[in-house]
Amino acid sequence: MFLAPDFRVDPLLGLYGQSPKFRGYEPESKRNYATDIALLLTHLWTRGKSWVETEPRDLEDYENWRRFAPANPSTISGAKWDRELAAFLGLFKWAVRQGWISTNPVTMRQVVTPRGDVVEVADARANNARSANVHWLTPRTWRLWVDVGLRGHGLEGVPERGWVGRLEDRNVAFVRLLVSSGLRRLEGASLLTFEVPKVPLTGGRYCHGKVAAQVTRSKRSRTFYASSGAVGDIESYVESSRAWAISKAQAAGRYERLPEMRLVTEVGGGLKPKVRWCDLDGVVGERELNKLTWQERLLLFTEGPGGPEPLWLWLNEQGLPFLPHSWEGIFRAANKRCERVLTPPEHQRMDPHKVYAPYATVHSTRHSFALFMLVVLNAVMDRRYGLTPEERRDFRLLYGDPWFMVQGLLGHTNRETTVKHYLSPVRNLQLESMLRASEEPVDAPLPDLDGVFARVARDAEGIQDIDARLTPEAGAA
Incomplete structure (x- = not known):
């Protein structure tokens, strides 16, 4: 519902909110688009205009x-x-189709896609748009971020006095899962308990699982790989704080008061397993x-020893699904x-070029996974198999190079997305020479690559690398 400054409800905007177009958006897109449209409506209101009177000059x-x-003050x-423009375009296109306005005030132009298709795009799209505010963290920087940010460690490397880690094991397990697997937020957050990987690959470093098609961006299922350590963290969480939260919820009768619940009786097997x-x-x-869908997954329960239990893996302290x-x-x-812990007080919010504390977002886990796998796959080819340049070329012809492998692990259909957005800091670097400069022994099965990542961070822009002494590496961003 859109409420005008004079507290009147616009019935046309109400119809748009009920339209198949708007209802088809994901919940987060609905929230974002509604906010964007409301800001435009307020701007037009100050000009004495209704949104149906919008002209290209207004936009x-x-x-x-x-x-x-x-x-x-806040450009x-x-x-x-571009996101706001997409919200406006959806509204005005709908209004044209419904006959509420005669022309679309969003000026359009035709472009040719790389595949040769001719499509229409908004003429006002930004030329300098970046698809995301991307942050890459090296493995040791992630360890520091987890220890300080999620485990409550202080400068001494142990939890600070008074630290009460609310579901600390859950948070650590989730982050380690995403960092080691490259799953998107929704893909990892909507896992059900029986979807957690359990069978380790040969060698025991990784376990493989399947991410359901409906929770992926491409709506196609794919295999993902999670480190054995991350899977172990999940199992520990399931047996400890998750079990405790469920028992508390059962004792309080919380599940009995839910308005909707689907008690799972069977999960079939085969190529197309059914629930x-x-x-x-x-x-x-x-x-x-x-x-x-992830909303349907929220409703799935199983009958446990003490009553119904959610199949949704990640729960809050009340024993309910963590959205x-x-x-x-x-x-x-x-x-x-x-x-607060890592930045000296005299430097807080003062010097943007000096970084003392790592900064991460949920999507940083996916970008960091891509960087990690690129370096590791190069190391595996060069070291573990002891390939000569000729053998390496043959290996690439048979199985594809590491860039192609990372593309597959991320589930990208377009290689350009992987290279341009996920691995942009290192696409022009010679990783092979960095790997050869490592001091690790050649016959090591998988060397400690902290030194390699430190060199990558020094020579590339946008990669955070902070060493064990809590001192940022020179040139790290």
Whole structure:
């Protein structure tokens, strides 16, 4: 519902909110688009205009204010403007189709895609837009971030006095899972208990699992690999604080008061496994595991020794599913704690070029995974198999080079996405020469690559690398 400054409700905007177009957006997109549209409506209101009277000049003036005006204390980036433009485009296209306005005020132009298709895009799209505010962290920097931000460690390397880690084991397990697997936030956050990898690969370093198609961006299932250590953390969490939260919820009768629950009776096998359940009204249902949305996964329970238990892996302290977007708050709190503990008071918020504390987002885990796997796969080819340059070339012809392998692990259909957005700091670096400069013995099965990552961070832009002495490496960003 959109409420005007004079507290009147616009019925046309209400119809748009109920339209198939708007209802088809993901919940986060709905929230973001509604906020973007509300800001534009307020801007038009100050000009004495209704949104159905919007002209191209109005949007040009609005873009200038949002992005460039010196008087605006909070200008936005090109990527943020592109998102707002997408919200406006959805609204005005719908209004044209419904006959509420005659022309779309968002000026469009035709472009040719790399595949040769001709498509229409908004003419006001930003030329300098970056798809994300990307942060890469090296493995030792992630260890520091986890220890300080999630485990409450101080400068002495042990938990500070008075530290009470609320579901510390859950948070650490989630971060380690994403860092070691490259799963997106929704993919990792919506896992069910029986989807946690359990079978280790030969050698025991990694376990493999399947991420369901419906929770992926491409809507295609894929195999993912998680480190044995991360899987062990998950198992410890399941047996400790998760079990404790469930027992408390059962004792409080919290699950009995839920308005909706699907008690799973069977999870089938085969190429297209199905989940069968019985709801509170006794109605039996089933759906392919691959087609379960994350909202449907929230409703799945199993009968445990003490009563119903959620199949959703990550739970809050009340024993209820921890929603995917809530992980952003965990990362924000950890970042603030790292800054408070690791940054000397006299340097806080003063010198943007001197970094004392690591900063991470949920998506940083995925970008860091890509960087880690690129370096490790190069190391495996060069060291573990002892390949000569000729053998390495033959290996690439047979199996693809490490860049291609990382693309597959991330689930990207376009190689350019992997190289341009996920591995942009190192796409112009000669990783082979860095690996050869490592002091690790050649016959080591998988050497400690902290030194290699330190050199990569020094020679590339945007990679955070902070050593064990809590001192930032020169040139790290």
